[in-house]
Amino acid sequence: MIRSIKTRRQAVLVVCYGVIAVFMVFFLFPPYWMALTSFKTNQEIESLKGIPFLIQQGATLKHYQDLFTKTDFLIYLKNTAIITTLVTILSLVISVLAAYSLSRLGFIGAGILGTGVFLTYLVPDTLLFIPFFKIIGWLGLLNSKWSLLLVFPTAIVPFCTWILIGYFASIPRELDEAALVDGANHLQMLLRIFLPVAVPGLVAATMFAFTISWAGFLYPMAFIFSNEEQLLTVGTVTTLIKGDVYHWGGLMAGALLACLPPVLLYAFLMDYYISGLTSGSTKA
């Protein structure tokens, strides 16, 4: 009996690892391909002989060198970092306040408004960028990266608000009530009690905001024309695809570098993204 449980457990484990292995290959192959290509020489990339999954003619850092010396990659990186940071902060401030008031203040129509906020998220960028173009133009922000401070949050705020409403609902209401009785006003309660408890929810919202902003392509493509104002996504592509000539090595090097900040952020924040942070506050 004991033995059969043990063998069955092993069988289940084998299946589990098998499935995980398939997914790993599936998800990690593109980055692997990307990294590989970025270290290949142009001759090898364009050669029809050899095995494409391996580097056979020696690795090179030339593509990275070119990226930093011959393109405006660093400007794009700086622009993207500035915009993403500001957009994330701005979106989170708005979302937190919106989610808190929608989930806690219980005013008339809060439920409908909450659903309405979510519905706005469902309107696709491809539909919005034309009217946005007019608005941005009217504000005189065309060809300025600051225009993105206005348009990125339109997609991020609704979804983050929705995530946070859900997370806030899991925080026992007695917790804010205790703080209010203890002498805090709404803002103090929010900053000192509510948000520290809501960290996992805030982390989820931050990750989402950061990713959307970092990877945003359509809006910078539509609103920004000059290199000095351009972001990573659009900048890399427009610089390294000249007509129908694809500089694969440079493209892959740029893409790989562009991936690093989100990956680092995820790795760092995952530690904070632990559930059960509210345990102990109330009886489970």
Added chain:
Amino acid sequence: MAQVVLKDLNKKFDEVYAVKDVNLHIRDKEFMVLVGPSGCGKSTTLRMVAGLEEITSGEVHIGERLVNDLPPKDRDIAMVFQNYALYPHMTVYDNMAFGLKMRKFPKSEIETRVKDAATLLGIQDLLKRKPRQLSGGQRQRVAVGRAIVRHPQVFLFDEPLSNLDAKLRVQMRVELKRLHHDRLETTVIYVTHDQVEAMTLGDRVVVMKDGLVQQVGEPLELYSKPRNKFVAGFIGSPAMNFIDTTIVEAGGALYAEALGLRVRVPPDRVSRLGPYKGRAMTLGIRPEDLREAGGGDPQDLVFEALVEVVEPLGSEILLDTRVGNQTLVARVDPTVRTRHHQKIRLAFVPDRIHFFDNTTDEAIA
């Protein structure tokens, strides 16, 4: 230290009254318990005093102040919640100090007060821990500690012991009572659905049902002189027996009659019950006011019952008996020897019989 006065207090959720026309005068330093079944409006009443629930109409006074429009933080109250509501990211010390920090007390004063309260509650060794590292009883102590460091005018307790196991609950109950007597000397409003807690803790008890106050009184007063059938049935465990009877006259005396049972109405009650002659009425008798009949008991207070279940509790025996088509519980001496399916003769304690009007459920004294 302050009295709390509730004047014509109402709370409506949509079209339903959760609390209706509540008038209460809670005296300075009084331990007042609100008790009733769930949904009776006791917690809502407490939350209106706390300022956590908007008042539909009526007034709440704390001390000399009308507090209707004051936020909770300005009412000088402290509250203990059923599920503790400790701040999970703070240590026990910071949990207790939070209210004082919000009120900008000097650091040294905060430290003194927190340490005093912690010592009083026996949690002085836990100050550096986080709530999740504490047991249920310890968490509840921290919640109480967080309330008492503030030295508020009024303490509000919302079912603070309901989440504890039975043994701990009894222990904490005694501690709370001692704390109130010896140390706090502050007005307390305490909400519970547990009538034992209400009886043991309260200087006075408010029994509520369906948003209405049923009776306000000292515990023993509620027990011995319930104003209506609901209070009579709610206070006391096992609950009071209710017997459907008819009032009849025979030989110049009044009797309450049911199948298998005929009890003489005590002479001092005759005048009040006279008008009910020939009508149905409910007779109430507590289990301990039924005893095994002896030779000396007058025959018009004695009846014969069939024992259905015997529950020996050590200090007493509970007998579930059947008389006619009704069941009665009797609480008799542990010396009584009987078994199920046996017959037993029981006697009423005449001055402990209650009568209730069947239409209004009011007690007829």
